[in-house]
Amino acid sequence: MTQCGRPPRPPGGAVAGPGVRRADATTDRHDRVAVRTARGRSARRRRGSTSMSESNLLLLVTVLAVVLPVVVAVVVTVVTVRRIRRDPRRLGNAYWLLATAVLLGWVLSIAGSSGNPVFGALVLAVVLSPLITLVFAVFCVLNGAVMLRRERLSLGNSLSLLTGLAIIGLLVAVWPVLALDSLVLRALWLACLLAAAFLAFQFAAFLGYAWLHRWLVRDRPADWVVVLGSGLHGSEVPPLLASRIATGMDELARRRAGRLVLSGGKGDDERLAEGEAMARWAAAHGADPAVLTAETGSRTTEENLRFSSALVGDGPGVIVTSNYHALRAALLARRLGIDAQAVGAPTAGYYWPSAVLREFVAVLREYRVANAVLLALVAVPVPLALVLLAG
Template sequence: MISLILAAVLGCVYVYLRRKDARMLRNGIVLVAACWFALVGITEILAQWFPWTQWIGFGIVALSPFAIVVLAGFLISNGATMMRKEGRSLGNLLSLLAGLALLGLPVLAALLVITLNPVAIGLAALLFFLCSYFGVVFVVFLAYAVAYGKMKHTSVPAAVVILGSQIINGKVPPLLSSRLDKGLEIYRESPPEASPLLIPSGGQGANESRPEGVAMAEYLVAAGAPHDHVVAEDQAVNTAQNLKFSAAVARKEGRDGPLVVVTNNYHVLRAALLSRKLGIPAQVVGSPTARYFLPSAFLREFVAILKEHKRLHVLMCLPFIALTAFLTAAIIAVSQ
């Protein structure tokens, strides 16, 4: 019962924090904690009413190594699909690398332990602590990325900013057309007397024949958007610049007010976090993405968020390092 009460309290806190500002990762921490306590509370009640359900929990724990192997196999298979369809860039290899890590790290930890060397055992313990920490952080990220991606925009935007991605042979590929179609959908849903400005945003990459924003603007106009309602931003080379430069374009065009930013569903949370960091009043919405693309895409976004908050994560890992050093010293002391 206590677990369910905690779940209810955390659920209320989550709703309050999300309404206050949905663009904060702490909301994901509260959401995952609420779900965890709810699961524990429901499990406790079921165990009291139906004692046989305890065996289900034991079965899940017993099968967890098998589940890890299955997950690793899925990620490796997905990595092979990404290489075949998208090429061999590091970003496209992330699901493959994650799958290999899921198989290799437990083996490495076991090999360290069986050496019976105190330092090696300490390294195995540190590996366990760090993997557990980053596993929990990934669950928080993924849960809130999905939750944020399901939210609907609630304001009538002054402008709809559509974030760019790589164009191919000067043309808009399917991944980018999904964003543009979503932007057009939001534009057409707005009241005619308050039609937002459409701002396709993206500069010219080294392997692109022209700026992404220009190709995107042509796509929007060809799809029926009025020419005078489309203003391309063609200088940005990353998401932060997309947001900053597009907000400047909106102000220049006299569109002072909230923005709706459109990107693919895997990218919404990081774009939202960046918009908050830059002080830009924006809601971020997601467009559909091919399913095979999602595992590597979410992993890439997770790595990017870790890099943007690297100091915080280093500080959070220091207690694990200190605990490992203490345990290693204790093992050495006992063995002498």
């Protein structure tokens, strides 16, 4: 019986001749070649399968890296819009809005970097963040110089200048800190940098939302309008306060409200209460004296709202103040349970940035415990860990 295609051995166990042996050797070589060929094909199939698996995995990672930021950005945007529509008088809306802006910026940077999310994040964090910080610092210094030239010298009017100089000083300090080769000094600088970054994030959120808030006021009827005082020049109404009263009179007519409350007590350097002077100004400029009410006992914004609310009752209303102050007034109204929106009267453009910075400091003070805890959680752990690990 023939095996493997070989010729039969001679009968009687005779030795095969040379021709048969050559045929056997040729057949063995063919068999070895066939085995090697089969093994090669199997290896190529395995390599091809592995290559396809790696390609599929790479494709999946790329798709997730591109799609996931888009999905997160869409979800955060939807949540932000819903929160603002439900109640624009919430401080948390400011942080949701900034998170939306950052995520959308990341998505745009990914699109501009051929779908590379890491490169997009690096562009956003390494290039844009320091540039924006430096531009903001220079803007604060220039605005502070304008404020000191046009307004009286005070801590409030110097706030933007001091903020800009502090940011520039913190950025410049990195070179001497690195040169001194002191771990403790580097840890302190890092803690200051993290604290500044935390406050900058909060201020960016507050600034953006304060600017946006003017377009979020709903056009609905109101039972009353309250105008908040802002200080007199002796017994005279200054332009800033006159702008508030004029806006309050416009809101009274536009919303068909039945009462205009002028709210403000008497300061130490004032000859009469702000509410009384404001009521006189409104009457002299065409307001019906029958709808005017002067509230003269308040000394702070919170007292303005509390005392005025006690005069007008529970109906819906409008609070009129300067545009830089409108967001904080709206936040206070919500916290006090007052059904009112805040409308901002126009203010000089150079005055707005510094005034918003003052309002931001006031909001930090109102939530000082929560902000102190968050600031410590952001600024302390990493520098402390570096010092302890090095020691």
